[in-house]
Amino acid sequence: MTQNTPMHAATTIAIVDDDDSVRGALESLLRSGGYTTRTYRSALEFLDANALTKTHCLVSDIQMPGMSGVEMLEQLIATGYHIPTIFITAYPAAAPPPGAHSPELVACLPKPCDADKLLNCIEAALLQRH
Incomplete structure (x- = not known):
């Protein structure tokens, strides 16, 4: 698990998921x-x-209603926003491989995702921004 540093508090992670329980669990994990x-x-x-300009990393479900x-x-890429992204999905066989769309796609993790693996992927994503 990553260390809680003052830099983390200045880092905003956007969580996009249509499932309230998943969104809440991810929010709790990342805030901790x-x-x-x-x-x-x-x-x-x-x-x-x-x-968009305040988001340092994006954690998103793949399959959601609408978009x-x-x-x-x-x-995001087409409009010039290059936010490191981690996909989580209940359908890992349908997930694009990291780098498939661009360097922004850091990882695709199955749901439920391993907390340590997700935190490590976020750290890698944040390093990619620098």
């Missing part, structure tokens, strides 16, 4: 790791929230 979190029920809610996580990432 010292991160600032923002949660969104859908890709469109995230895109409309005016939070999928993959479509959201594609739209």
Whole structure:
């Protein structure tokens, strides 16, 4: 598990998932790791929230009603936002491999995801931003 450092508190992780319980569990995990979190029920809610420039890392479900996580990432890239992204999915066989869309895609983890693995992927994503 990562160390809780003051840098983490200045790091905002966006969590996008249509499942309230998953969103809540991820928020609790990341806050316990010292991160600032923002949660969104859908890709469109995230895109409309005016939070793109304040998001250091994105943790998103792939399959959601409306816009999928993959479509959201594609739209972010097309509009010039390069946010390191970690997908979580209940359907790992359908998940794109890391780097499939761009360097922004850091990892695809199965649901339920291992807490330590997710935190390690977030650390890798944050290093990628620098």
